Amino acid sequence: MAVSTTTHLNFRGDARAALEFYRSVFGGELTLVSYRDAHNVQDPSEADQIMWGQVAGAGGFHVMAYDVPARMPWDPGQNAFFVSVRGTSTEEITSYWKGLSDGATIVQELAPAGWAPLYGMLKDRFGVVWVLDVIADHNAS
Template sequence: MAIATTPHLNFRGDARAALEFYHSVFGGQLVAVSYADANAVTDPAEASQIMWGQVASDEGFRVMAYDVPSHTEYAPGVIPLFVSVRSTDADEIERYWGAFTAGAGAGSGSTSTVVVPLAPAAWAPLYGMATDPFGVTWIFDVEVPWAG
């Protein structure tokens, strides 16, 4: 038996756009079930928002997301979490980083913001950090065995 941990991100109206962005970077299958699809509408203005969504790729990438309904308190932290994308393959990390940060710095507000450019680090052959257009900070790195 295997277990997998999947980040589940909470949004207020941006879950569909966030999932579409993650899908554009990592590929795989995107599933987005709206409150209307699930017959769970509590506010007609939120009917098309996401009650359950996921992007899953054959390479092992997984992320889930939903839109917190207006009747539920939503107070995200400053940086409540980092999502870590790790691989032992530098080319794979560079490919995902390139897609994730495409157009970064263009000032359109719809691109990722590079926090730490992808480059060698003392603990990894490649390490980079970027915040996506939805405020989620992601870390991309090449995983190496820890010799601590």
């Protein structure tokens, strides 16, 4: 049996823009289903918001998102989660970093670290904190 996990991000009206942005950074196929598309409109002002969406890339990147309806509580919180993107290529991670950093607040610049050839952390323009690093072999000595 195999198990996989997918990060599912919750927004309040920004899911479409966030998923389009993540697709521009990571590539892949964008799928968007609005509340209107799903015949599940409860508030006409939210009809075009995203009830279910995802970006799925051939290289394994996968993120889902939706817009929490105004009738439901939602609070993005402080450091509630990080999205971790790990790769084996410094070029690939640097490319993702450059894309995500557009409009972002840099928490930790992308640079070599004691535990990884490259490591960095940023909060993107949608308030999502991303941790990017290049995987290194663990040396327990």
